[in-house]
Amino acid sequence: MNSRNGHACVKGADGVRTDMPLDIDPGVFEPSPEPEIPPGIDVEAEIRRLKRERNAVILAHYYQAPEIQDMADFVGDSLDLSRKAAATDADVIAFCGVRFMAEVAKILSPTKTVVLPDERAGCSLEISCPPDEFAAFRRAHPDHLAITYINCSAAVKAESDIIVTSSNAEHIIRQIPEEQPILFAPDRHLGAFLSRRTGRDMLLWPGVCIVHERFSAREIAKLKAHHPDAPVAAHPECPDAVLALADHVGSTSSILQFATAHPARTIIVATEPHIIHQMRKRCPDKTFIGAPGADGNCNCNMCPFMAMNSLEKLYVALRDLRPRIAVDEKTRLRALRPLERMLEMSPKTVGAGDLSMIGERVAATGGR
Ligand code: 13P
Ligand code: SF4
DSSP, X not given: OEEETTEEEOOOTTSOOOOOOOOOOGGGGOOOOOOOOOTTOOHHHHHHHHHHHHTEEEEEETTSOHHHHHHOSEEEOHHHHHHHHHHOOOSEEEEESOHHHHHHHHHHOTTSEEEOSOTTOOOHHHHTSOHHHHHHHHHHOTTXXXXXXXXXXXXXXXXXXXXXXXXXXXXXXXXXXTTSOEXXXXXXXXXXXXXXXXXXXXXXXXXOOTTGGGBOHHHHHHHHHHOTTOOEEEOTTSOHHHHTTOSEEOOHHHHHHHHHHOOOSEEEEESOGGGHHHHHHHOTTSEEEEOOXXXXXXXXXXXXXXXXXXXXXXXXXXXXXXXXXXXXXXXXXXXXXXXXXXXXXXXXXXXXXXXXXXXXXXXHHSOO
């Protein structure tokens, strides 16, 4: 038994603690108000004009609304977007995703102006891992290497040894010597999945993604019964019972690649449903079914944080260069090291890794 902030931290048979409820202040789900756009403004045309004027690049995650994905120069998963942010020669990065992603862009490209259309766009995994508690957890396990999922704050990255994404986590963990104890935070389901895949006994932080946590194995089993030839692709943030029903488990990029390449005409998708926009663009003849949550309703699987961004907020962000991401220099330098280790340790990961070619194709066809 380990202890974290006064709570019992029980390592079960699969290494996962299951007893910690995530107390989220309902206020964090409140988006910033929609901006008032003067009448007569063509928001999409203005975004294109401002992008040229400011030498800006628009990066978007697959969970963004279709109209934002279609406005982006590049659409990708967390790893793809980190690499793009590190490599771009733009002066401004308009990051259409959530705060931790925009922070990574700022950490990797400190001289650039990074804007996030809605500064309130957080992530339940970030919320579930307060930096001071994580630092205390680390201090309690000084012999453990802290491998930390990129879905966390800059301050938690600064306390970590290596950052990973769902694309490269397995690849990176396999490079760590067997005898080295590992602590993995903050996603307990991804951690448990990696532990099973690699055979490594890892100490897991009990955070969850409130979106993926809601997928229901019972509802997916019902769907499979109706569509017996449809494979299931799932994100590793889903609970174990859901992953047990999946034909493919991987990052958003790898789910997209699987759905595109698989010969089946119908695919069941157990991740945030906005990714289906890219699937339909690539394979208009296929049917993609978003897996429902426990109440049989797909809508509860939309990420409330990703949904805070809008084209109007993107326009204002490019116009005013706000909300602007800032990371204090001391934290940035400490967070940079584990991020650089990630990039060094996963240079050629593909599929469960670098699908930037797919991202490039989106940029080529994505309505710049
Ligand atoms: P990916 O790195 O697979 O895009 O996942 C990001 C995320 O937030 C999943 O919930
Ligand atoms: Fe965070 Fe989950 Fe939303 Fe991804 S889907 S940004 S992990 S809350």
